[in-house]
Amino acid sequence: MRTLAAVILALGLLIPCVSAFAQTQGPTPLDRICVEGSVINFDETPLGAPYTWTITYGAAGAQDTHTVTTDANGQFSLPVPPPEGVMLEPGIWTFSLNPTGPWEGVTPLTFDVPLGYGSQECVRIRWKLVRYVPVIVTKIDDQHNPLNGWVIRAEPARGNWFATPQEVTTGSGANEPGEAEFRLTEGQWVFKERAPSGVVYTPIMPASGQQTLNVVWQDDGTGNPKPLRLRFKNRVTEFGCIEVYKFDLFEESSIPLPGWKITLKRANGSVAATGYTDAAGMVRFSNLPFGPYTVHEEIRNGWAPASPTSVSVTVNNADRCVGVNFINEQDFGFSFV
Structure with a gap:
């Protein structure tokens, strides 16, 4: 009994000490940093x-x-x-x-x-x-001429979650004519093309107008990546316009002649369009496929041509109309002496 009492007394003295230590110590910090x-x-x-x-x-x-x-x-x-x-x-x-x-x-x-x-x-x-892989996309027509101003879009394919779409215009910046260069991450990419405004085309290669490429980094032997290449080939129909002006040559001045018929013919002689000059003596032929044309003016009695009555031109610019001038003067059938 004496021994048991001594043990109980010792525990009674120890418990308050442990409790006090736990309350004052707080969270134990780690003694190292990693x-x-x-x-x-x-x-x-x-x-x-x-x-x-x-x-x-x-x-x-x-x-x-x-x-x-x-x-x-x-x-x-x-x-x-x-x-x-x-x-x-x-x-x-x-x-x-x-x-x-x-x-x-x-x-x-x-x-x-x-x-x-x-x-x-x-x-x-x-x-x-x-690390990026250079991908060079070449854009040509069916005659293998480089085509500038086309937007090539590279989109990450399904599963290429960490990539971002990119767009590059052919021939822009430091790009060679008809080329668009990308710096892409590795993975599957889908390439699409978009024509400049006013351009009509038929895809030749590929016929779908889009291509898929698995972009993989390959060492060229010097620690740099080998460029990958794609090509889009199209049959292109571009459109331009012709503006025809008709003037009366009178006392060294030019007066517009309205209401004159102007005929536009293709290279094979077929009629592409006809029109009549307006109050300013002008008629415009728009949405003309690129190529050669011949412009003919109406021949009227009482008027003598002071310039050729037909002019051959080539439409090859979508941003600027081809200009043609016809000049006539009245023929009174007599002269003053």
């Missing part, structure tokens, strides 16, 4: 073997820096004990990655991270990189 990092591709997949990435890190503003390399999974952990590394201390730390070869940063390559005690998890950081 960082877990990774390098990933633009599509969220790890950039591990065969790639090895070197990460530079150090206290922000300090001259001394240290490095750590990624493992086969593109990951690393800190701290690395001395002498290879340094123990991490509370404060702001700078982490940096300088990718080699064709890789570029999607996320910032250098950034600051606050480190401190008290977390039950390691601080996690990552870099996202990308």
